[in-house]
Amino acid sequence: MRIFSVSGAEVHTETDWPERLPEQGYVWIAGTREQFQTDLSSIQSHLERLTGQSLVDLHVSDLLNAQLPSRFDYSSHYDLVVFRRLAQRQDTAGPAEAPAPGRPTKRTGPPVLHRIDTSPVGMAVFDRVLLSVHPADCAVRDAYAQRLLTSSALSKSPPPAAAAAAAADPRSTGARGVPSSPADMMLRIVSQMVDSYLDLRRELSRQLDHWQAELLNPRTRFNRWDALLQARLALHQLESLCDDQRTALQGWTESLDTWGLGPGSNAEREHELLKIRSRDVLEHIDRVVQHVRRLEHNTETAVQMHFNVQGNRTNDIMRTLTALTAIFLPLNLIAAVFGMNFEFMPWLHTATGFWWTLGGMGTIATTMGLVFWRKRYLARTGD
Secondary structure, three states, X not given: OEEEEEEOOEEEEEOOOOOOOOOOEEEEEEEEHHHHHHOHHHXXXXXXXXXXXXXXXXXXXXXXXXXXXXXXXEOOOOEEEEEEOOXXXXXXXXXXXXXXXXXXXXXXXXXXXXXXXXXXXXXXXXOOEEEEEEOOOOHHHHHHHHHHHHHHHHHHOOOHHHHHHHHHOOHHHHHHOOOOOHHHHHHHHHHHXXXXXXXXXHHHHHHHHHHHHXXXXXXXXXXXXXXXXXXXXXXXXXXXXXXXXXXXXXXXXHHHHHOOOOOOHHHHHHHHHHHHHHHHHHHHHHHHHXXXXXXXXXXXXXXXXXXXXXXXXXXXXXXXXXXXXXXXXXXXXXXXXXXXXXXXXXXXXXXXXXXHHHHHHHHHHHXXXXXXXXXXXXXXXXX
16 A cells, blocks of 8 residues: 655655644555455554544445446545546556467457556545555556655755746646645546546557558458457447546536535635536546547448448449450350351351451451440549
8 A cells, every 4th residue: 555645735655554634634545456455444444543434335345346337426424436547558468367378369459459458446535535446557556656746846846947937827836736635636646547548549540540541452452350340349348438437527526516615715716626627537538539439430431431442343343344245245146156057058168258257256346345445334443
């Protein structure tokens, strides 16, 4: 477990559970799902001591469930937000998914879709405590912890350029500084998880664009339909995943209207900033959904254009074959007439009959070929 004590702009890493909460701050407790399950009784007792309330059993089950979709729930003392991350993994199979020796598994689809991890991250948001439960290989916790410590160090001794920028625009300090409350920190962690998928857009678009170009290339025989099907299924799953994320965060945003505000303008300003940040995260999720739907639409359009091109090519081939067949039909008729077993036939015993017949057949074939060429039945179509 990693425990951080946040007081104003100062962030301290605690080696053990704090005895009490900071006077003007809060505590962030971050750990893996395995650590949470192992130390559940200790965590519950410490939460009871720090906040006066422990986690409900159903919420504990939600935090331990690795297959739970994104959702939002609340109690009278805390809010529960489960958010499935969209992060790029370095390995395509974890220890539980490793293939058996001598029987490797073949995965289809773009490699970038294999590296998208959708494990849930659960967060219990108290008034002055934030408890986050992450997967074992989650880089979000370490990345944001490092970012939090860096922001605290810069706030203590900012460089001259940063100090001048902060003096010129005080709003930038709140945007990049230390979160003012557990709810604010939760929203920033969620925003970082959403932005981690936005970083994958370029690579994902490049790989699917390569497939679209291969589908529309008339000189390429596309035979990776199983991989294309897997890619489309993965995009559908991402779309449904983003819908769950948006529903969960929308429920959190609506619950902000029911919060009781303390006296003073600072409480109202912090509450308004939470609403603004929540709407910003929702806008980022909408961008992800729009991007996924655009990729699905482009892939579907490319498939339809591929079949249209193949249909047009088949029509051109059949038109050419039909024209050639029509040219040789009169020649077959003449050959069939002179192949009859009659004793008395014109030109049958004539010395020049063969050459006249051959010349007539050539004339008929040439004339019909010119007519069909003029009507563009034998014209070569462009690629």
